[in-house]
Every structure is written in C-alpha cells, then in structure tokens.
Amino acid sequence: MYDLTGFQRDLLYTVAGLDQPHGLAIKEEMEDYYEKEVHHGRLYPNLDTIVEKGLVNKSEKDRRTNEYQLTNRGRREIEDRQKWERQYLSEEEYTDAVVSE
Structure with a gap:
C-alpha cells in the first residue's frame, strides 16, 4: 500500500x-x-490502478455499471496499514480515531 x-x-x-461497491x-x-x-x-483511473495492483477485483454488473470487490491481498494490505498506524498512536488515540470515523 506504500x-x-x-x-x-x-x-x-x-x-x-461498502456492501455493494459500484462506481457511483x-x-x-x-x-x-x-x-x-x-x-x-x-x-x-484511480480505481483501475488499484485493480491493476491486485487489491480490488472489477466485474461488470450490467452494461453501464461495474462492481468492485476487495481481494484477499487488498484486505491484507489494509490490515498491515492498520498495524503500521497503531505503532505510532497510543491504543487510546487509535481507538478514538477509529471510533470517530
């Protein structure tokens, strides 16, 4: 993710x-x-980039709509990012940041 x-x-x-991530x-x-x-x-173009990097799969829902789904690699990248963030924040700061989102 770096x-x-x-x-x-x-x-x-x-x-x-998102439950059903599509473009709009x-x-x-x-x-x-x-x-x-x-x-x-x-x-x-940015969605296409994360698809090309293997973080998200893209499929056609219908002729006008694409759906996006997080891949296992994308999920691991998010988990790794969260671990990295936690090392710079106290547990209380991290919990407060996550809850406020």
Missing part, C-alpha cells in the same frame, strides 16, 4: 466498507468524505 496515493488508499478503504456508490462516498465533487476522470 505505493498508493492517499486518494487511492481512500478508494481502497471505501470499497472495503464509491463516487458518492468519496464526495461525502472530500466534501467536493470527485470527477469521473479522477475516480475511474
């Missing part, structure tokens, strides 16, 4: 957190988080 941009990392976490649902979540419009020209 080679992902912050935006790509946020996409990965968003895909992991991911876009809406990202716009809520960033509090501004996320253009298709930014969203989809």
Whole structure:
C-alpha cells in the first residue's frame, strides 16, 4: 500500500466498507468524505490502478455499471496499514480515531 496515493488508499478503504461497491456508490462516498465533487476522470483511473495492483477485483454488473470487490491481498494490505498506524498512536488515540470515523 506504500505505493498508493492517499486518494487511492481512500478508494481502497471505501470499497472495503461498502456492501455493494459500484462506481457511483464509491463516487458518492468519496464526495461525502472530500466534501467536493470527485470527477469521473479522477475516480475511474484511480480505481483501475488499484485493480491493476491486485487489491480490488472489477466485474461488470450490467452494461453501464461495474462492481468492485476487495481481494484477499487488498484486505491484507489494509490490515498491515492498520498495524503500521497503531505503532505510532497510543491504543487510546487509535481507538478514538477509529471510533470517530
């Protein structure tokens, strides 16, 4: 995950957190988080990057909609990132940070 941009990392976490992650649902979540419009020209190339890196699988739901699913590797990368973060925060700070999200 060290080679992902912050935006790509946020996409990965968003895909992991949605029940049925598809392009527009991911876009809406990202716009809520960033509090501004996320253009298709930014969203989809970055989704393609995390797909190419093997962190997310992409499949066609219908002719207009792609679905995204976290891979085992993507899940491991998130877990490794969380371990890395915990080493820099006290348990209380980490718990507070996770609960406030």
